[in-house]
């Protein structure tokens with residue numbers, strides 16, 4: 565049976581509020597304000613990295629929070645909630661849903677996705693499986709995750725390296741699975757978010773295009789520079 569929290573997410577916009585160390589908005593208080601702004605704009609939920617950010621966002625908003633912990637381990641490329649340790653941190657912080665890497669890549673300490681999912685189920689966690697291919701989506705659903713998200717498409721060596729969102733994966737997974745399929749990754753304008761829903765997404769996650777101002781700024785600057793190089797705007801009034 566589908567967990568009741570999914571009613572709040574259905575056909576909604578989930579805003580990913582994440583800033584990594586070294587980025588100007590890094591820090592729980594900045595992310596809480598970002599989440600508040602997203603709430604004011606009508607977001608259905610927030611996706612957030614680290615127990616500290618999850619706590620701050622829960623204190624600042626009434627929205628459900630999808631938590632993850634990005635952590636590097638020396639023996640694995642998996643960095644989104646790789647082990648039970650990160651799951652415990654997120655449960656303690658009160659995350660409503662926990663996102664975990666559900667790619668087929670080797671996990672730290674030889675752990676398996678199957679073991680992680682069964683641990684999470686034993687702790688009543690609601691699980692979002694971050695996948696990069698249809699086969700991974702099918703496998704995660706068979707393990708009993710609550711939803712899948714297309715987060716990792718383009719970020720594993722064997723998935724298509726698209727500049728656009730992976731609409732084909734959204735469509736294929738939505739057709740094949742009975743759990744909600746969330747569209748996530750490189751959705752950069754409202755029309756793409758709508759297209760993802762048309763392809764069968766249950767909800768849409770947007771991060772960078774809303775919450776990473778340095779990237780948004782550079783997109784404008786790049787376009788402007790290219791246009792200036794192309795035609796110089798000689799007729800502009802100075």
Ligand SMILES: CC(=O)N[C@H](C=O)[C@@H](O)[C@H](O)[C@H](O)COP(=O)(O)O
Pocket residue numbers: 580582632715716719748749750751769770771772773
């Ligand atoms: C691949 C990976 O690590 N994705 C992360 C997952 O939490 C975030 O860095 C992304 O911002 C998020 O998936 C939303 O995607 P986009 O920022 O493209 O809208």
